[in-house]
Amino acid sequence: MSFPYSTEKQVALTAVRRACALTSSVFNKLVRNETLTKDDKSPVTVGDYSAQAVVNTVLSRAFPADPIVGEEDANELRQKSGEALKHRIVELANEALTADLGIGEMAEWGLGPGQERTPEELMDAIDHGSDPGGPLGRRWTLDPIDGTKGFLRGEQYAVCLALMVDGEVVLGVIGCPNLPVNNAEPDGQKGCIFVAVKGQGAEQTALSGANPTPLTIPAVTPGTLNFLESVEAAHSDLEFNNRVSELLNITRAPKRMDSQAKYCCLARGDGSVYLRMPTRAGYKEKIWDHAPGFVLVRECGGIITDSRGQPLDFGLGRTLGENYGVIAAGKDVHADVLAAVQKAQAEEKEKSKA
Numbered sequence: 001m002s003f004p005y006s007t008e009k010q011v012a013l014t015a016v017r018r019a020c021a022l023t024s025s026v027f028n029k030l031v032r033n034e035t036l037t038k039d040d041k042s043p044v045t046v047g048d049y050s051a052q053a054v055v056n057t058v059l060s061r062a063f064p065a066d067p068i069v070g071e072e073d074a075n076e077l078r079q080k081s082g083e084a085l086k087h088r089i090v091e092l093a094n095e096a097l098t099a100d101l102g103i104g105e106m107a108e109w110g111l112g113p114g115q116e117r118t119p120e121e122l123m124d125a126i127d128h129g130s131d132p133g134g135p136l137g138r139r140w141t142l143d144p145i146d147g148t149k150g151f152l153r154g155e156q157y158a159v160c161l162a163l164m165v166d167g168e169v170v171l172g173v174i175g176c177p178n179l180p181v182n183n184a185e186p187d188g189q190k191g192c193i194f195v196a197v198k199g200q201g202a203e204q205t206a207l208s209g210a211n212p213t214p215l216t217i218p219a220v221t222p223g224t225l226n227f228l229e230s231v232e233a234a235h236s237d238l239e240f241n242n243r244v245s246e247l248l249n250i251t252r253a254p255k256r257m258d259s260q261a262k263y264c265c266l267a268r269g270d271g272s273v274y275l276r277m278p279t280r281a282g283y284k285e286k287i288w289d290h291a292p293g294f295v296l297v298r299e300c301g302g303i304i305t306d307s308r309g310q311p312l313d314f315g316l317g318r319t320l321g322e323n324y325g326v327i328a329a330g331k332d333v334h335a336d337v338l339a340a341v342q343k344a345q346a347e348e349k350e351k352s353k354a
């Protein structure tokens, strides 16, 4: 008997693993070994586009009818000025697609030696990510490099892919090439991939390995609570997190890292609360920044809501709609965090009246 979504899981793991190998190689070739100015955007651009080309190529071969909501589009690459960038992207994407087949990978998914794509096919694959999203039907959402700033710093970033059916996230895969396989050994082996399927639990595997470990968020012992939060102050209200920590009597320092690696750390107990509140009115969170993390947290036994205590709605389009923030935590702590968040919000409201 095969479980629901078992083929989708295998295809998604394959696509994300190949994209992770690609982004690691982009980092080694372009960031580490070449002289680039600090604010040069090209390595991350090359990485984003080529990873989206690879994942979308695999998905559309395996599931030709499925739309994809992807972060990137190929407009810039189709301009004359994008020629050099395009050339590099085509080379990298083809390198990733034509690598030998690994365990569980199928040539029918457009993979393996001899499966090169033309530049046009790869540009079309990138643009296959232009679906507007919505409440009905089956669709994927992809963030080819989440945590672009972390990628450039050589710190945390993630390749993130999820499948939604009628607005419900049913499968999520997050590849974290720089995350230690074991949090207790920060200098040990790095690179892991997380997968969750609705109703079937979640697991972690080393990117170079084959044996998954099931994941459950451990119960938090009082006094050991800590926050997982963004690095960029522009992405999440870190002052607000600070106040919520005070209200919860948290003494441990927050763990800051880029990308949905935060959800992965929560899933395996490397941090106990992921809190992300908006820094300004008007910014709408993108579905690809949260969909895989959402199903991962739930399948690890955690709770994830906005600051009203409502679940996130992935059926509204490319964004989560009006931004009420995100609170993700184990089931034993979520209610307390939610209450503290609401108290801090009430305090802010009082202050703004004064």
Ligand SMILES: Nc1ncnc2c1ncn2[C@@H]1O[C@H](COP(=O)(O)OS(=O)(=O)O)[C@@H](OP(=O)(O)O)[C@H]1O
Binding pocket: 071, 143, 145, 146, 147, 148, 149, 150, 229, 230, 231, 232, 233, 234, 235, 236, 257, 258, 259, 260, 278, 279, 283, 286, 289
């Ligand atoms: N103003 C604002 N508010 C909230 N979120 C924003 C904002 N601007 C951008 N983004 C999105 O943040 C994604 C990265 O989130 P992180 O948690 O990794 O941020 S951080 O890098 O740790 O600071 C980042 O994802 P990537 O672009 O894939 O890196 C953006 O989609």
Ligand SMILES: [Mg+2]
Binding pocket: 143, 145, 146, 147, 288, 289
């Ligand atoms: Mg992102």
Ligand SMILES: [Mg+2]
Binding pocket: 048, 071, 143, 144, 145, 146, 147, 148
């Ligand atoms: Mg991105």
Ligand SMILES: [Mg+2]
Binding pocket: 071, 148
């Ligand atoms: Mg981006």
